[in-house]
Amino acid sequence: MGRDDLYITVPSFFRCPISLDVMKSPVSLCTGVTYDRSSIQRWLDSGKNTCPATMQVLQTRDLVPNHTLQRLIQLWSDSVKARPSPITPSQARELVAQLRQSGDYSQPISKLVSFARGSDQNRRFLAAIDGFVPLLVDILGNSSNMIANAEEMLIILQLVLHDYKDRACITKSIMGKKNCFATSMIFVLKNGSLASRIATARLMELVASDAESKLFFAEYNDVLPELFRLLRSESDGDAIRAALSTLICVSMTKKIRVRMIQLGAVKVLGKLLSNANMSVAVNERLLELLEMFCSCKEGRAEMCKDESCIPAVVKKTLKVSTAATEHAVTILWSLCYLLRDEAAQAAVGRGNGVTKILLLMQSNCSPAVKQMAGDLLKVFRVNSKSRLPSYDTNTTHIMPF
Template structure:
């Protein structure tokens, strides 16, 4: 991709004077000034009776569609889209050289209107190879510049989702190559303007799958200590969006990264409460009820349920949902040793430690006792075997059970 391919200028009269974004539905007020319909409507709905650009009192709040300008914007947009698609096609796509990337970084620093295309070139360069990512990470000032774009949402181009998507994708690619990880984590979570988390949330809400995954990886990277975890979860909407990413109908990579990030930030007590309050237990239960997911997804879902089981409200939701207990039992065997340990720990917590009758009944109904017996005869860890033995003590008290004469210290299943 040549230097000229990275640049485009947005005509100033295509921008809404309020949002500064390219107008989608331009309309003109009686003052003759044109705005994007959604922006001026919000202005008027807020009770204002003046023209935002001229501050003249409006004789009428009616506005008229500017069809000529709308057609011009559509022609320009189609032209730009075609240019980008042509540049991104396998036949036409090329990676900029290092000197071109250095020029593109200077463009970013100068805050020119070419920033979107300069950033696209940098991203293309970073995606090409590990060596390129290391080169970018060692470029003095680039990483702080990218973080600064997330933090300083100035209402211009850096406000657009398209620009923020490219920022988070480029930043994620060089994160682990950056020299000072701790400073970088501090910048992201405790940024000067406080907008980094807001920008990452905006990408989670409106970005593509790839950019959402990049945003999640940045959040996970920044969740380095308890304070950071609390700040991330404290940003209204982040946990909600992460949970939305983990619904069973989503892309598997999206689910896996969403779960992984939730695991990373879920340890503080307040964060656990938010997860449970937002319906994580039911959602994780539905996810586990399906057998199509990878080992990693299953392990992370069980880990989150284990975290939920350490709270009273979490145990209550697990126990009141027999499908949840049954889904956990499905994963006791034949997934992985990690999944087994998480699943057994949850069952031990609700059935043995807190003696919940509903959970015990759900285990019995789902043929859980047989699975517990089989697990004890497997090559499980001493901790898992002890929890299984504790669970069997609970169910042996039932005289009708075939386990009434089973001794937990035996090494072979002889229930009769």
């Protein structure tokens, strides 16, 4: 097969019962047993008139091609050939040297991506090769190389940049060629595989390290819409985490937050927050981004209008983690105490939010959270007779004021 078969698991029914090799031309006898044509023909030519596997006497010596099995073997063989062979560190170093000398990047980059994905040690090894990371930046930043091999180039850069010793210098270099980088990133976010889109979002977060870079990527055409499209990959936790982290990273100005809200961010986040299968890290990031939206009136208005958002926030209070609870309380405080929105207050009441706030007051939360919880209780205490009668009759005895 052109590779070392000792390291490849071959399905047993792909092997000829006589030679034990993978069959090239599978044929079946009248007994129903399949053999490789060359092996069974030699058996029959030797004068034997039995099936080698069952030793039954053959009623006919006809050989019927097994086309279905042949197609399966071909598909399996193609998939094996497509798998990149493991490479050693010395081979990885040679591939980096090839990148410097050749204009054809596809083969070396594919192998280096496979090597980098192998382990943290491999990624650190590549990051430490003198000139490798700057070389990747130069290739990606060259307008003539844009789009070509962009997926794997962005993947390998994201994998090794985290461990690079002088990341600040590299990010500065990237920003010097930001238009070329942004074009390649958008292309991959729109057209790439899910793995390359996740890597691109993570790379964007690494590169957006200061106010200028955050603003540039957030305002560049289609970046935010494509990040929200990645965020909607509800079946892939890595995609959701990568998109959320990058959105949080670039949400530094009110202008950017308002644009996200206009793109329907509150509805998307509320729906994700309502999903009971989300991890702790995802819930924390969802609540953190919603808290950021509370800093502008547009965000507060959308959250009060969305039917799923506030109930989901209330449900996550005290249920996920300390960080998630702090984000959730800040959101409720902004809507119910600062904004005094009646719809938000009613939603908190229906979700048993007052009981959770009371429990929070008795926990070891931070002073700031305890103060916000106290402010919220005052609001619901004032409105208890008209809005929350059960709260007034059942829990007044543990009111902190």
